[in-house]
Amino acid sequence: MPVSHVEDMETLFEGIPLDRMNTSMTINATAAWLLALYIATAERRGIPAAELRGTTQNDIIKEYLSRGTYIFPPEPSMRLISDMVAYTVDAVPHWNPINVCSYHLQEAGATPVQEIAYAMATAVAVLDAVRAREDVADEAMPRIAGRISFFLNSGIRFIEEVCKCRAMAELWDELLRDRYGVADERLRRFRYGVQVNSLGLTEAQPENNQIRIALEALGVTLSKKARCRALQLPAWNEALGLPRPWDQQWSLRIQQILAYETDILEYEDIFDGSHVVEARTREILEEARTELEKVLAMGGAVAAVENAYMKRQLVESHTRRMRAIEAGEITVVGLNAFTETEPSPLIAAGEQAILRVDAEAERAQVERLRAFRARRSAAEVEAALRNLRDVLAAGGNVMPPSIRAAHAGVTTGEWADTLRGLFGEYRAPTGVTVHEHHGTSPAMEAVRKRVRNVSERLGRPLRILVGKPGLDGHSNGAEQVAGAARDAGMEVVYEGIRLTPAEIAHSARDEGVHVIGLSILSGSHGVLVRDVLEELRKLGLGRIPVVVGGIIPEVDAEELRRAGVRRVYTPKDFDLPRILEEIVDVVEESAAVR
Amino acid sequence: MNLVDDRRPERRREALDLLDRLAASPESLRAERVGLTGAPGSGKSTLLDALTRLLRARGRTVGIVAVDPSSRLSGGALLGDRIRVRSQAGDPGTFFRSMAARDRLGGLADATVAGVEILAAAFDVVLVETVGVGQSESEIAEVADTVVFVAQPGAGDTLQFMKAGLLELPDLFVVNKADLGPVAERTASELEAGLALGARGAAGWQPPVLRVSARDGRGVDALLESLAAHRRHLEKTGELERRRFAGRLAFVRGALLRRYGTRGLEKLGGEAALRARVEAAGRISGHRLVEELGSGIEAAWREGGAR
Numbered sequence: 001m002p003v004s005h006v007e008d009m010e011t012l013f014e015g016i017p018l019d020r021m022n023t024s025m026t027i028n029a030t031a032a033w034l035l036a037l038y039i040a041t042a043e044r045r046g047i048p049a050a051e052l053r054g055t056t057q058n059d060i061i062k063e064y065l066s067r068g069t070y071i072f073p074p075e076p077s078m079r080l081i082s083d084m085v086a087y088t089v090d091a092v093p094h095w096n097p098i099n100v101c102s103y104h105l106q107e108a109g110a111t112p113v114q115e116i117a118y119a120m121a122t123a124v125a126v127l128d129a130v131r132a133r134e135d136v137a138d139e140a141m142p143r144i145a146g147r148i149s150f151f152l153n154s155g156i157r158f159i160e161e162v163c164k165c166r167a168m169a170e171l172w173d174e175l176l177r178d179r180y181g182v183a184d185e186r187l188r189r190f191r192y193g194v195q196v197n198s199l200g201l202t203e204a205q206p207e208n209n210q211i212r213i214a215l216e217a218l219g220v221t222l223s224k225k226a227r228c229r230a231l232q233l234p235a236w237n238e239a240l241g242l243p244r245p246w247d248q249q250w251s252l253r254i255q256q257i258l259a260y261e262t263d264i265l266e267y268e269d270i271f272d273g274s275h276v277v278e279a280r281t282r283e284i285l286e287e288a289r290t291e292l293e294k295v296l297a298m299g300g301a302v303a304a305v306e307n308a309y310m311k312r313q314l315v316e317s318h319t320r321r322m323r324a325i326e327a328g329e330i331t332v333v334g335l336n337a338f339t340e341t342e343p344s345p346l347i348a349a350g351e352q353a354i355l356r357v358d359a360e361a362e363r364a365q366v367e368r369l370r371a372f373r374a375r376r377s378a379a380e381v382e383a384a385l386r387n388l389r390d391v392l393a394a395g396g397n398v399m400p401p402s403i404r405a406a407h408a409g410v411t412t413g414e415w416a417d418t419l420r421g422l423f424g425e426y427r428a429p430t431g432v433t434v435h436e437h438h439g440t441s442p443a444m445e446a447v448r449k450r451v452r453n454v455s456e457r458l459g460r461p462l463r464i465l466v467g468k469p470g471l472d473g474h475s476n477g478a479e480q481v482a483g484a485a486r487d488a489g490m491e492v493v494y495e496g497i498r499l500t501p502a503e504i505a506h507s508a509r510d511e512g513v514h515v516i517g518l519s520i521l522s523g524s525h526g527v528l529v530r531d532v533l534e535e536l537r538k539l540g541l542g543r544i545p546v547v548v549g550g551i552i553p554e555v556d557a558e559e560l561r562r563a564g565v566r567r568v569y570t571p572k573d574f575d576l577p578r579i580l581e582e583i584v585d586v587v588e589e590s591a592a593v594r
Numbered sequence: 595m596n597l598v599d600d601r602r603p604e605r606r607r608e609a610l611d612l613l614d615r616l617a618a619s620p621e622s623l624r625a626e627r628v629g630l631t632g633a634p635g636s637g638k639s640t641l642l643d644a645l646t647r648l649l650r651a652r653g654r655t656v657g658i659v660a661v662d663p664s665s666r667l668s669g670g671a672l673l674g675d676r677i678r679v680r681s682q683a684g685d686p687g688t689f690f691r692s693m694a695a696r697d698r699l700g701g702l703a704d705a706t707v708a709g710v711e712i713l714a715a716a717f718d719v720v721l722v723e724t725v726g727v728g729q730s731e732s733e734i735a736e737v738a739d740t741v742v743f744v745a746q747p748g749a750g751d752t753l754q755f756m757k758a759g760l761l762e763l764p765d766l767f768v769v770n771k772a773d774l775g776p777v778a779e780r781t782a783s784e785l786e787a788g789l790a791l792g793a794r795g796a797a798g799w800q801p802p803v804l805r806v807s808a809r810d811g812r813g814v815d816a817l818l819e820s821l822a823a824h825r826r827h828l829e830k831t832g833e834l835e836r837r838r839f840a841g842r843l844a845f846v847r848g849a850l851l852r853r854y855g856t857r858g859l860e861k862l863g864g865e866a867a868l869r870a871r872v873e874a875a876g877r878i879s880g881h882r883l884v885e886e887l888g889s890g891i892e893a894a895w896r897e898g899g900a901r
Binding site for chain 1 (some may be wrong): 595596600601602605635663664667668669670671672673674689690691692694696705715809872
């Protein structure tokens with residue numbers, strides 16, 4: 001939900017006692033600001049910040065690698081995080097200022113080893129930055145380390161997931177003891193929450209997802225020593241669209257059956273003494289340790305974001321996975337095996353089987369924001385923003401001037417713009433590698449031949465723009481298509497995530513592309529595609545054919561096709577050579593070749 | 595830009611006509627052509643962006659050509675991914691075109707050279723970025739009036755560069771990432787020492803070594819001043835004309851060599867004759883010259899009866 005200023009935050013927590021709540025915020029680039037709004041809301045109710053409990057996700061590294069909601073370059077972003085850690089340790093002592101996320105890494109394709117290594121590298125980057133600060137006493141380090149928690153993923157290979165969690169707990173314990181000298185064993189405990197894997201959920205035969213989700217939950221609950229502290233389960237129909245309340249209830253019931261009907265909570269760790277689990281755990285631990293050392297040797301997580309090392313590794317892993325699914329080496333039931341199916345009564349409801357977002361919501365929020373801005377004191381806002389700028393420019397902590405700005409009625413946009421002015425905006429490397437993955441596949445060789453043929457007729461190599469308009473940072477699909485299109489011999493313009501429709505249209509013109517592929521997973525395909533088509537028409541480029549991929553319900557797909565989109569792809573289309581072949585068809589059909 | 599990239603015969607003829615018209619236009623002569631080269635990771639793209647912003651802030655229009663490598667296996671290419679920051683979309687004062695290196699590993703494709711000509715006719719400044727590996731440093735001099743070498747602090751490539759004798763080429767040296775402090779300073783000193791050793795300045799220009807941080811914007815304005823100073827130097831000494839001629843000659847020679855080999859050049863009467871032909875051609879485009887001289891070679895071969 002949008003939180004644009006302190007009154008939005010007050011509305012959000014109306015009737016909820018902040019001094020007795022534990023609040024978790026999935027917020028990253030603007031985490032310092034959201035915490036400031038939360039503190040200001042509490043102060044307005046007479047609750048001191050010291051009594052607040054909760055968590056800000058605040059892991060910027062995984063944003064560059066997977067989720068995409070970063071704004072500033074890595075270094076100033078890490079400074080904001082370390083400011084928050086330094087501030088909360090005394091002023092909001094029950095706050096978890098950062099929740100290191102390996103969850104999103106697995107969604108971006110990470111293997112268990114990569115998940116552990118890159119999450120640990122992130123935690124080390126934060127702790128090293130905090131330890132280097134003059135305003136943080138050495139004695140505070142164990143307490144700070146003890147407040148760092150993790151957010152993990154759990155995939156369908158759930159035995160391996162058990163081993164992964166055990167290995168991760170051990171590595172964390174070892175890091176805190178040896179690198180940071182944390183003597184108290186309780187402060188070295190590996191505390192983590194989980195959301196199980198979404199990447200492996202399918203659009204084809206979606207009812208199977210319910211079983212996948214239940215099995216994935218086992219991976220993080222079976223082993224008592226490495227059991228998660230919090231668990232959230234996705235809904236069976238995520239790959240179709242936004243889940244409804246009933247779908248979410250069904251997921252909750254999985255947890256309740258696990259906890260109240262089964263006997264998993266009645267035993268000590270059932271894997272103690274299992275040499276099989278122990279051996280696999282050792283193996284993962286050793287490999288993760290090696291990979292972590294590698295990242296630390298190149299300068300740590302920040303350096304490995306800037307030089308694209310970690311992102312490239314993730315894209316590589318994901319590409320290998322996709323190739324294996326294409327080739328049938330990995331079985332995904334309902335997708336590439338056992339695909340025959342009776343009609344599903346669960347999705348017979350069609351349109352009613354997913355949640356629709358009210359288009360009115362955006363307009364109403366904009367109106368409320370306007371009214372709020374008209375009401376507040378412009379002079380106070382101006383002074384608070386100046387103060388924020390001055391303090392940050394002088395190297396001061398971001399929290400106090402942000403809390404003041406929250407009280408003054410500064411908006412989220414104004415806060416972020418002030419920081420943009422100081423730090424600049426960043427575009428992270430896309431990680432699409434120079435490696436060729438389709439080199440020997442006959443399907444790809446066939447596409448390559450057609451690309452050469454069409455290029456000849458076009459007079460120059462077929463150029464495609466792969467664009468991700470809008471705010472969602474889920475770039476797996478775009479990365480896979482961009483890499484495969486290059487392997488097919490196309491010249492590919494791919495500039496990463498969060499482009500505006502105008503930027504995409506201008507890029508298409510400057511770069512002289514023959515076709516545009518848009519990837520949208522936010523559910524906003526309707527508006528975004530319409531805007532891109534409109535911007536293209538404005539530049540006189542209406543003839544460039546557009547194809548779209550994303551989580552797009554069939555009714556919407558029909559609408560997009562009517563608006564002029566040539567092809568629509570959804571998660572069930574996993575065969576990249578076939579998709580590329582169709583893109584060549586689309587170019588051939590378009591006026592450009594004739 | 596699409597036209598000059600098009601290989602179909604009819605479009606190719608149109609492209610040559612267009613390039614001829616541009617070659618004779620005063621705009622094309624006026625435009626400042628700046629080449630940026632340096633190893634991957636030296637921060638050329640970030641610097642390119644910082645330069646563009648500053649130029650735009652001063653009211654100058656900017657056209658950019660950036661060269662990306664092509665895959666040898668598939669012929670495909672990934673374009674534009676290096677650009678970490680992009681100026682405001684919709685600003686008619688900037689234009690950005692990526693070029694795949696295609697069959698020219700590390701070099702400039704013909705379409706790239708033509709692209710620079712096109713942008714020179716439409717923008718005040720044309721920036722050309724290549725990944726500096728071997729020959730591209732010298733090829734960039736074919737299209738740029740001013741060559742800027744971007745050095746990566748502490749990467750050791752500077753030393754390699756000096757060993758390779760390539761210090762003679764750039765007009766300006768930029769040590770990027772000056773925010774790194776001592777490491778950057780050491781690289782800058784090494785460069786300065788290396789430059790002092792080399793007997794440069796025959797044309798009265800001593801290449802400066804500039805400390806720049808594209809990240810925080812430090813030194814970018816000084817870089818712009820140096821570019822302007824070099825331009826003044828080029829115009830005052832007549833070096834600009836000499837360079838453009840040398841660039842044209844090198845482009846024509848290179849293109850002919852690739853197509854017809856040394857035997858082909860001999861048919862034209864060798865290096866001196868080629869030089870005379872380019873000189874006598876006046877202000878037609880280099881691409882036209884390649885076509886014309888190429889037909890000459892082919893005709894001579896036909897008459898000679900054998901290759």
